[in-house]
Amino acid sequence: MHLADERAEAAVYRALATKRQGEEREILLALAEAEKRHENHWLQLLGEYAGQPRRASLNNRVLGFLARHFGSVFVLALAQRSEARSPYATDADATPAMAADEAIHEEVVRGLATRGRNRLSGTFRAAVFGANDGLVSNLSLVMGMAGAGLAPHLVLLAGVAGLLAGALSMGAGEYVSVRSQRELLSASRPTQVTLSAAKALDINANELVLVYRARGMSQADAEHRAAERMGQFDCDCDPSLSYQPEPRPSTKKEPEADEHETIGTALGAALSSFCFFASGAIIPVLPYLFGLTGLSAIIVAATLVGLALLATGAVVGLLSGAPPLSRGMRQLLIGFGAAAATYLLGLLFGTTSA
Numbered sequence: 399m400h401l402a403d404e405r406a407e408a409a410v411y412r413a414l415a416t417k418r419q420g421e422e423r424e425i426l427l428a429l430a431e432a433e434k435r436h437e438n439h440w441l442q443l444l445g446e447y448a449g450q451p452r453r454a455s456l457n458n459r460v461l462g463f464l465a466r467h468f469g470s471v472f473v474l475a476l477a478q479r480s481e482a483r484s485p486y487a488t489d490a491d492a493t494p495a496m497a498a499d500e501a502i503h504e505e506v507v508r509g510l511a512t513r514g515r516n517r518l519s520g521t522f523r524a525a526v527f528g529a530n531d532g533l534v535s536n537l538s539l540v541m542g543m544a545g546a547g548l549a550p551h552l553v554l555l556a557g558v559a560g561l562l563a564g565a566l567s568m569g570a571g572e573y574v575s576v577r578s579q580r581e582l583l584s585a586s587r588p589t590q591v592t593l594s595a596a597k598a599l600d601i602n603a604n605e606l607v608l609v610y611r612a613r614g615m616s617q618a619d620a621e622h623r624a625a626e627r628m629g630q631f632d633c634d635c636d637p638s639l640s641y642q643p644e645p646r647p648s649t650k651k652e653p654e655a656d657e658h659e660t661i662g663t664a665l666g667a668a669l670s671s672f673c674f675f676a677s678g679a680i681i682p683v684l685p686y687l688f689g690l691t692g693l694s695a696i697i698v699a700a701t702l703v704g705l706a707l708l709a710t711g712a713v714v715g716l717l718s719g720a721p722p723l724s725r726g727m728r729q730l731l732i733g734f735g736a737a738a739a740t741y742l743l744g745l746l747f748g749t750t751s752a
């Protein structure tokens with residue numbers, strides 16, 4: 399089994415490498431070579447008994463399929479979990495070096511997955527929150543209206559109104575929130591005025607020291623950096639003291655990186671939030687759109703929303719490297735708790751009104 403798993407893991411990294419370029423591709427191919435070394439260990443250990451190896455574990459076979467056909471950050475997150483479950487630490491036939499390799503592999507894959515998470519985290523956050531809010535808020539609205547004993551067409555009308563109002567509100571809110579956050583971060587980013595102004599100052603370095611102290615440096619570090627900027631040193635003697643790295647000249651082949659990519663773009667977050675809120679909010683309304691009424695409509699709506707909550711929670715769990723089932727159950731309990739509360743309130747107000 400170990401021999402088959404090592405071959406399968408190497409194939410996963412090679413498949414992922416075909417969908418990457420540059421440094422990420424080189425790292426993935428290096429991981430595949432490391433798995434090849436482990437494969438050779440098991441071949442030597444088995445000797446003449448190696449023969450045709452057994453099939454790899456189901457987890458590695460599924461991972462290989464996903465790597466060949468998708469190659470997304472979700473596959474890297476699954477590979478990270480797979481490396482974390484390596485049995486070599488307790489396997490007497492595996493060497494300590496192999497166990498250490500697997501631990502390091504987990505960190506390498508974690509680093510690659512983090513790059514992907516950073517690239518999509520802003521839009522993904524808006525999408526997950528939008529879908530979850532749409533599911534929970536509109537299910538709660540529909541359950542409350544149904545619990546109050548309103549006619550099915552009124553429940554449907556309330557659900558559609560909740561969908562439109564919520565989606566527009568979420569989209570507008572995300573746009574304003576992300577745009578404002580990016581503007582605040584940009585305004586807080588220190589400039590490189592000290593590069594041009596330092597040598598022209600006709601006073602001592604005290605004001606430069608204040609600049610660096612305001613950026614968070616200690617007195618000693620600030621004085622050191624100010625002396626460099628005043629030309630008292632011929633080189634940047636301690637680059638680690640720089641609060642902000644010096645800007646590099648950009649090239650056409652290497653576009654400038656977005657320093658706020660983890661936040662996402664305002665328009666991307668707004669569209670994701672709007673669309674996913676609407677897609678989540680439509681689910682509790684579906685039974686009423688297809689003519690169901692009463693308890694049957696409530697049961698079908700709750701079932702559909704429950705499955706969707708489990709799915710969104712599992713996706714978040716997979717992306718974060720956490721157990722998908724526990725994350726799905728957490729989403730389910732929170733959503734159903736809110737819906738149950740509004741249903742009971744609807745029953746109470748319906749009884750009171752009657």
